[in-house]
Amino acid sequence: MCEVNPHWANMVDYGLVTPNLGWKSYYVRPSDQMQLRSLTSMVQKYGLDFISKASVGRNAVVLVKPEHNDQFLRELADQNIAYTVHVNDVKAQLDIDDALLEARKNSLEGEVSIFDRYLELEEIDAYLADVANKYPDLVTLQNGTTFEGRPIYLMKIAKPSDDDKEKPIIIVDAGIHSREWISPPTALYAISKLVDEAIDKDLIEDLDWVILPMLNPDGYKYSRTTDPLWLKTRSTDNHDNSVECPGADANSNFDFYWNLYGTSSDPCDNNYAGRQPFSEIEVQFGQRNLEQYGYRTILYISLHSYGSQILYSWGHDGTLSQQAFALQTVGVSIANAIHENAQPNYPRYIVGNSALVTGQQTSGSTVDFLHYNGVPLSFNLVLPGVLDNTKGFNPDPKEIEQIAKETWAGIVVAARRARDLFGDWNK
Structure with a gap:
C-alpha cells in the first residue's frame, strides 16, 4: 500500500474553499513618484495584491478583495491615480483562463x-x-x-x-x-x-x-x-x-x-x-x-x-x-x-x-x-x-x-x- 505523506492530509479541506470569489482587478498607472508611494501605501491598508509590479508611467495590475473595493477606488480618485478595470470578476476570468489552457493543451498533436x-x-x-x-x-x-x-x-x-x-x-x-x-x-x-x-x-x-x-x-x-x-x-x-x-x-x-x-x-x-x-x-x-x-x-x-x-x-x-x-x-x-x-x-x-x-x-x-x-x-x-x-x-x-x-x-x-x-x- 502506498503511504500517504502526512502533510497532504490538510490539503483537502482548504481546497474546498473557493478562492478569489468577488475579487476584481484593475490597471493602475501612477504618473510620478508621489503617486507611486501613495499607491504602495495602500497595500497593507486594503490587502492589495499586485500581479504585476508597479512603476511610474506604466500600468500595473492589482487584485482587490470585495470588502475593500469601494474604499480603494475612492482613494485612487482622491489621489488622482489613473485606473481602469482589468477584470470585473476574477474568479470567472480564472475559469476562462483554465478552459483556454486546457483547450490549448488538447489541441497539440504529435511531437510538441x-x-x-x-x-x-x-x-x-x-x-x-x-x-x-x-x-x-x-x-x-x-x-x-x-x-x-x-x-x-x-x-x-x-x-x-x-x-x-x-x-x-x-x-x-x-x-x-x-x-x-x-x-x-x-x-x-x-x-x-x-x-x-x-x-x-x-x-x-x-x-x-x-x-x-x-x-x-x-x-x-x-x-x-x-x-x-x-x-x-x-x-x-x-x-x-x-x-x-x-x-x-x-x-x-x-x-x-x-x-x-x-x-x-x-x-x-x-x-x-x-x-x-x-x-x-x-x-x-x-x-x-x-x-x-x-x-x-x-x-x-x-x-x-x-x-x-x-x-x-x-x-x-x-x-x-x-x-x-x-x-x-x-x-x-x-x-x-x-x-x-x-x-x-x-x-x-x-x-x-x-x-x-x-x-x-x-x-x-x-x-x-x-x-x-x-x-x-x-x-x-x-x-x-x-x-x-x-x-x-x-x-x-x-x-x-x-x-x-x-x-x-x-x-x-x-x-x-x-x-x-x-x-x-x-x-
Whole structure:
C-alpha cells in the first residue's frame, strides 16, 4: 500500500474553499513618484495584491478583495491615480483562463515542444531527469524534498574535465512564487540552450551553471490544481492557523533584514515572511545550495513575473550598493539584448534599484541575501506578462517560447559581462 505523506492530509479541506470569489482587478498607472508611494501605501491598508509590479508611467495590475473595493477606488480618485478595470470578476476570468489552457493543451498533436504550453510539475521533473540521463558527463542533478514531500531539483552544468574549484558560477532560479508560471519554462529554456544546443561554447568553457527551475513545487502544484493566484509555499507548521492560512512568501524568508520592510507577520497575507528566517524547507534547500556555490558566484538571476523590470539591491531601503554602477550598466545591457530580440508588443525593460523603481520595500529576498553574501551581480529579472487592454493573468502559451528566447539573449549578455568584470572576483 502506498503511504500517504502526512502533510497532504490538510490539503483537502482548504481546497474546498473557493478562492478569489468577488475579487476584481484593475490597471493602475501612477504618473510620478508621489503617486507611486501613495499607491504602495495602500497595500497593507486594503490587502492589495499586485500581479504585476508597479512603476511610474506604466500600468500595473492589482487584485482587490470585495470588502475593500469601494474604499480603494475612492482613494485612487482622491489621489488622482489613473485606473481602469482589468477584470470585473476574477474568479470567472480564472475559469476562462483554465478552459483556454486546457483547450490549448488538447489541441497539440504529435511531437510538441515543452515550450508550447505551461507544463505540469511532473512534466518539469521528467524533463530535468531526461536531461540528466542524456548528458551524465555534463549535468549533475541534486534534489531535496519539499514540505509536502515532493522533489525539488537543482541542476549543475559543468564540463567533465573541470576540476577547477575556482571557476566562476552563474546561478539562475525560477518558480519561487508559484503563480508566476512563465518563469520555470524560461529557466528550462536556458538549460536546453546550454546542453541540447550548446552553440555558445564559451558559456560552458569559461563558466559553471547552477539552475533551480522550480523553487516552490508545492505552491506551483496548488496553483495549477486549485488557485491559480497562489503565491506562497504550502507549509502548515508556521503558526496555529496554518491549515487555514498555509505557507509563507519564500522570497521574504531569507535572512537579510528579515520581516523588517515590506513584509507581513500576518500568516494570511501573501507577503507573510514566515515564523523565522529560513523557516520554509524549500528556502533551506535554496540556502544550502546557494551558499555552497556562493563564494564562486559572480552572477545571480532570479526569474519572476511580471512587469518587464530588471531590479537590484538594496530592496529594504532603496540605498545603492557599492556595485551599483556595475549593476546598472550590466542591467541596461541585459535590457538592450532582450529588446533586440523581443517582439514589439511588450514594453521595454526598466532597470534600477528595486525599492526606487517599484516604490515597495522588500526584505528577506534572494537577490539582497546573495548580494550581501558576496555575489557582485544579483538581479530580479521580472519577465513580461499580460498586455495592456487584455484579460487573463498569465501570458498566452503561444508567447512562452518567445519570452524564454529573448530572456536567454539577456542572460547570455549578463553572463559574459559578469565573466569579463568579475571572472577573478574571489581568486
